[in-house]
Amino acid sequence: MKFLAITLIVHTPHPATGVVQSTTERFREVLDNAVLAEELGFDGFGVGERHEWPFLSSAPPVVLSHIAALTSRIRLFTAVTTLSLLDPVRAYEDYATLDHLSGGRLELIIGKGNGAAQRELFRVTPEDQWARNAESYEVFRRIWREDKVSAVTRFRPGLKDAEVWPRPLQRPVRVWHGSATSKESVELAARYGDPLFSANVTHPIEPYAELIRHYRERWRHYGHDPARITVGAGTAGVYVARTSQEAVAAYRPVFEGNLALQKSLGLEPVFTTLDDFVERSSALVGSPQQVIDKVHRYHEQFGHTVLHLHADAGGLTRTRHHDSLTLFQSEVAPVLRRDIPDPPFPWGPVLHAPAPAATPLAR
Template sequence: MRFQILDIIFNPPHPVTGDVVAPAERLNRVVEMAVLAEQLGIDSYSVGERHAGDVLSSSPIVVLGAIAQATERILLSTGVTVLSVLDPVRVAEDLCTVDQLSRGRLEIVIGKGNEVLQYPLFGLDIGKQYDYLTENYELLRRLLREEHVDWSGEYRAALADVTTLPRPFDGPFRIWHGSATSARAVDLAAKWGDPIVTANALQPRENYKVLIDRYREHYAAHGHDPAKAYVGSGSGGLFLADTTEKAIEEYRPIYEGAVRQADKRKHDPGAVGKTTSFRTIEEAVERGPALVGSPDRVAEKILDYHECFGHVLQSVSVNHVLDFERQKDTLRRFAEEVVPLVRAEVPPTTLWSESDTERARGFTADSPVGSR
């Protein structure tokens, strides 16, 4: 199994103390955590994108550019590139710049995003979010693969003889599709033979498994090699302590405070995937996606995910409200104590190996951490 750290760069007030981390400090912590992740042998570091709310990830490409210059080996990713609200020409230019700066260490995840306020902000109709996603993806795909592109669509001006610069470092980088609530995202991935990352963050895992099963079925129906139907999984946050009981008690005020903060948004109760289905820390740990507990318990839970999803990439997020030294210690313990336990039980994956011909060419972690 491969492992990724994801930071959406949330920066609300601390749910217990009300303290706020200065934006410059929060952003520089992202870069520092990426450097540490590389040192620890984590395969990939992913930066989210949102354009509303208490988040600092409105310009993930800039952050990835900083990480590219601070690191040498780790694969860079997005989680997700909110392609529904973006211009594919600009996206191609920005992403290929990072691909060049990192010398071919970029893969991305695309999606429509999980923030409803982004659509009015960009003057777009949220009812057409998947239509935008489909059209923008299919244009982006061509721009990365072709030069002198002629194109016309429904939602942006036509293109004539367009070649975006810079070009990708060594051929088009892999595009994953983020999947959380809708069949349309997995159907788009299956049509084009792309991998998916299931959010696995706010709902019971059974809800995500339905979409994963649909993806694999449609992927094969389109004639693609099932061996390349890679699936990644997110999680509901990572918090480690020596015992699971201690982890739950330490994390309880943070989790309950975060639920209260989310409640203030007053999402439509019928809006699936906007708020957590698990109101208490006990529910989140026992039945939900939260990776809270001892290293042994967290490894066991990831293996439970694997039994359900059959995924080959596990993405985790270290809670940003922890003291920064605690964040770094959590990442170290995850790499040194959890990852080896998981890899000892899961068969090796071809993802990002030498045999994976579509991998980011600059990625060199062919002997992943925890596999020795």
């Protein structure tokens, strides 16, 4: 099993002190956490993309490029690239550049994105978001693979023998499809034979397990090799301590801060008590053995081989955050790496170029 640390770069007051970091301090914290993740042995570090308050993650290729300069081994993920909002040509240019600057350490998780404010900012409607996401991905995918692209498009100017530079280092880049509650992302991933990354952060396990089962069914429908199917899954939070009592007590301010944030955003919390959150959500809060057991329970339903944890301290002190991730890597990760297989592909750059395949957009 592989492990990622991921941040959406939430920028809100500290849940216990009410102190708000400056924007510069918050970005510096993200960079420090990325370096820490590499030092502790995480396999990847991810930066989300959101274009609304309270997030500072509107430019993940910029942040990841800085992280690439500070690290040497860890793979760099987007979580997620909101292709429904982006011009796929510009997105390709940004990420092909990052691919070279990182030495081929880039992996993308794509999705339509969430949030009414960012839809309004980019003049995207709920009705056309999925169509935009699918079209942008098809264009992006072809540009990455083909030296010249012609395409008739609905949501951006068409392309005629277009050459887009720089040509990428990885041929092709690995693209995961982020899935929360809708079958559209699952369908797109299965159609192209791409890996799926389940958000797995808001609800109990059942709706996510149902979508992953649907992904496996559609994968078979499209005739892909069953041995190549790959699923990743998120977690709603993490705090590993020597005892469950210590873990729950230390995590309480994080939970209460997140609960207050959800209410401020007008969201209806699914888990309204910490006990329910620890028991029924995907959060990994407890002793090392409790965390191992919970990941195994989820693996029985998902069959996932990649797991993401929160990179941010949230309401934890920096020392507790560091100690929790250290304990995870020293006592939890080795057991899960032994018990659960890795993804069925090399965890590194893909530097060969397969023959391009025609798509519905080719003309």
